[in-house]
Amino acid sequence: MISLSIENGVAEIVLDAPYKLNALDEAALSDLGAAYDDAAAAAYTGEVRALLLRGEGRAFCAGRDIAGVTPETDDALAYLGTFVQPLLKKMSVFPTPTFAAAQGACLGVGLGLLLVTDVVYVAENAKFGSPFAKLGATLDSGGHWYFTERLGMHRTLDLIYTAELMSGAEAVAQGLFSRAMPADELLANTRAIVANVATGATGAFTASKELVAHIRDQRLGLWESMEEENSEQARLCKTDDYAEGIRAFQEKRSPVFKGE
Numbered sequence: 001m002i003s004l005s006i007e008n009g010v011a012e013i014v015l016d017a018p019y020k021l022n023a024l025d026e027a028a029l030s031d032l033g034a035a036y037d038d039a040a041a042a043a044y045t046g047e048v049r050a051l052l053l054r055g056e057g058r059a060f061c062a063g064r065d066i067a068g069v070t071p072e073t074d075d076a077l078a079y080l081g082t083f084v085q086p087l088l089k090k091m092s093v094f095p096t097p098t099f100a101a102a103q104g105a106c107l108g109v110g111l112g113l114l115l116v117t118d119v120v121y122v123a124e125n126a127k128f129g130s131p132f133a134k135l136g137a138t139l140d141s142g143g144h145w146y147f148t149e150r151l152g153m154h155r156t157l158d159l160i161y162t163a164e165l166m167s168g169a170e171a172v173a174q175g176l177f178s179r180a181m182p183a184d185e186l187l188a189n190t191r192a193i194v195a196n197v198a199t200g201a202t203g204a205f206t207a208s209k210e211l212v213a214h215i216r217d218q219r220l221g222l223w224e225s226m227e228e229e230n231s232e233q234a235r236l237c238k239t240d241d242y243a244e245g246i247r248a249f250q251e252k253r254s255p256v257f258k259g260e
Helices: 026-044 076-092 109-115 143-151 153-162 168-173 183-198 202-218 222-236 240-250
Strands: 002-007 010-015 050-055 098-102 119-123 127-129 165-167 179-181
Touching: 002 026, 010 026, 010 183, 026 076, 050 183, 076 109, 098 109, 098 183, 109 143, 119 168, 119 183, 127 168, 143 153, 165 168, 168 179, 179 183, 183 202, 202 222, 202 240
Parallel strands: 010 050, 050 098, 098 119, 119 179
Antiparallel strands: 002 010, 127 165
16 A cells, blocks of 8 residues: 655655545554655665655545544554654655645645655645544644644634635645645646756755754754854855856856765
8 A cells, every 4th residue: 555666866655545545554654654764775875866755546645544443442642652653753854855745635644744744735626624523533643733833823723623624725825835736737747846856956955954844843043043054055065066066057057966
């Protein structure tokens, strides 16, 4: 149900159980984590310079697979703490730029997978939110933090209390994700963007990825952030990609970056 392919510097990971809207049980989460491990190993050798996550079929991921869950014996803490949270942490520190293309239902842990991805492009008719009010549960997979950070307290609680879902277009307009596209153009457009990024100065991109994470997690102010930028710029000035970029500019040609 989880597949990984690597081609031309891009790792593509696919949730491939469309018959159940790519819902994830413990085994699938373990397989997904293994796919990220394999892709990360290839990234450290330079074989992977960008990653794309997508779901097969009409939904990205409907969340946890609860078909066999019994309320009396369900251990939600084990599912979330042992399987979901470690996977999300692993995804968030993947060593190259990461992208996702999301269509249809994007709920629960499926929403969590998107929230920890660097850049998310969504179909205009995708669905996001917190349907858990109808289950007597609550938003998980970091949803409270991301929703509050990006949407504000009032909109977050509105979505939680009402269980209403946002469309992809609404989610982008409200600042949750990057871009919305027609569903029939989403995958092709995303693949083209990811392929282009994979040929770029991905070492510099990773530096920005880490800086943005520091600003978010450490609540850096302007001048602290600027100090980190200065240090990263000084380090990048000693890299092969920087030298190539300067030469290409001076020679009026397109640069050929190696991600180093």
